[in-house]
Amino acid sequence: MLSYTSTPIQEIKSSLLEKAGVNVFVKREDLNHPFVSGNKWWKLKRNLEQAKEEGVSTLLTFGGAYSNHIYATAAAAQELGFKCIGIIRGEEITALSKTLQFATEQGMQLHFISREAYRQKAQDEFVARLKDQFGDFYLIPEGGTNSLAVQGVEEFAQQLNKEMDADFVWRVIGFSSLKGDFLSEEVRRLLDEEIEGEEVSKLERYQKSNWHIEDGYHFGGYAKHTPELLMFIKNFEKEFSIPVEHVYTGKLFFGLFDLIQRGHFPKGSKIMALHTGGLQGKLEQL
Numbered sequence: 001m002l003s004y005t006s007t008p009i010q011e012i013k014s015s016l017l018e019k020a021g022v023n024v025f026v027k028r029e030d031l032n033h034p035f036v037s038g039n040k041w042w043k044l045k046r047n048l049e050q051a052k053e054e055g056v057s058t059l060l061t062f063g064g065a066y067s068n069h070i071y072a073t074a075a076a077a078q079e080l081g082f083k084c085i086g087i088i089r090g091e092e093i094t095a096l097s098k099t100l101q102f103a104t105e106q107g108m109q110l111h112f113i114s115r116e117a118y119r120q121k122a123q124d125e126f127v128a129r130l131k132d133q134f135g136d137f138y139l140i141p142e143g144g145t146n147s148l149a150v151q152g153v154e155e156f157a158q159q160l161n162k163e164m165d166a167d168f169v170w171r172v173i174g175f176s177s178l179k180g181d182f183l184s185e186e187v188r189r190l191l192d193e194e195i196e197g198e199e200v201s202k203l204e205r206y207q208k209s210n211w212h213i214e215d216g217y218h219f220g221g222y223a224k225h226t227p228e229l230l231m232f233i234k235n236f237e238k239e240f241s242i243p244v245e246h247v248y249t250g251k252l253f254f255g256l257f258d259l260i261q262r263g264h265f266p267k268g269s270k271i272m273a274l275h276t277g278g279l280q281g282k283l284e285q286l
């Protein structure tokens, strides 16, 4: 199994939070592994186990030049002794991004394909052609998102639930870093897959429906940012000594603080914010 370091839950305090009467805790899952960080560790866990079980020696996955998933998968493959192929969106550029440089150092074999070709990556024909080219492999989709990833994250949620010492998790809020409102549909689909064919209790069914995605904090879309977001990140890091980046976690905390300021949470609320990691993306672009 991948190495794992248990991570702290850290309360953050500020006059804003005090005034709103809410307690905010941060689960520092960014500290769980030096390279396979945050949610990526959990999304990969069951997939890696499955690949081992199937006796497949090569992993193949997809991503862009700054992808946390590519970075994490390359490191996980190296640690567990898998060969690894990364199908990278876009033509090869002379200077590799730091992310891709790292992936190469971990032994990931990079293959660059055009944006048009990349769009077909989930199609059977395309995958069959990849098998002709590279031989047998265990396929992990872009971003690592499949039902085994959902199961891995569910394991994380159960672990966190025990650590939180909470009587009840009231609601899960996701902050989208992407422009558009398609994520709710995607999450619903993945959850339905989970529930299908399973004996699910009423409580479990309720918990699986008690979530919401905020899609007003994307700052222009994936990896896009504004001076306001960058200023927020700078202040946040200074005030709380917690590193965040501009693609995911900076937007999460910006959105959370904005909702708190607007009085979205009743006084006495206890909020657990999940730091999903991905700090490698920060060094490169900021």
Ligand SMILES: *Cc1c(COP(=O)(O)O)cnc(C)c1O
Pocket: 038, 039, 040, 068, 069, 143, 145, 248, 249, 276, 277, 278, 279
């Ligand atoms: C990949 C990633 C996400 C998004 O996770 P999904 O499961 O793909 O929605 C969030 N935060 C960080 C740091 C990530 O790297």
